[in-house]
Amino acid sequence: MQDRFERLAERLYNKNGSLTIDEAKTWVELLWEDFDTTRAKAGREYQGKQVTEQIVLRWIDQYGPNLHEFLKRHPKYQKMFDNKRPLQ
Numbered sequence: 001m002q003d004r005f006e007r008l009a010e011r012l013y014n015k016n017g018s019l020t021i022d023e024a025k026t027w028v029e030l031l032w033e034d035f036d037t038t039r040a041k042a043g044r045e046y047q048g049k050q051v052t053e054q055i056v057l058r059w060i061d062q063y064g065p066n067l068h069e070f071l072k073r074h075p076k077y078q079k080m081f082d083n084k085r086p087l088q
Contacts, residue, residue, distance in 0.1 A: 015064035031056045
């Protein structure tokens with residue numbers, strides 16, 4: 001699982017020069033958890049890590065270059081990035 005996160009974080013890091021690699025990892029973990037949680041709350045059946053990875057990959061490609069701007073508009077989330085411990 002860690003390999004998936006590392007690979008996705010590297011891709012996000014390459015898409016967004018404003019992020020550090022640690023911030024990219026945090027974003028990947030947040031996006032992954034958000035998708036899994038939202039899907040579960042909607043009562044959808046778990047489709048596996050491959051489906052979640054494909055969705056996160058799509059989000060990285062679509063929104064990755066601008067993710068750093070989210071924290072400027074929503075500073076209350078900055079604390080998630082100030083704490084360098086992994087979220088899991």
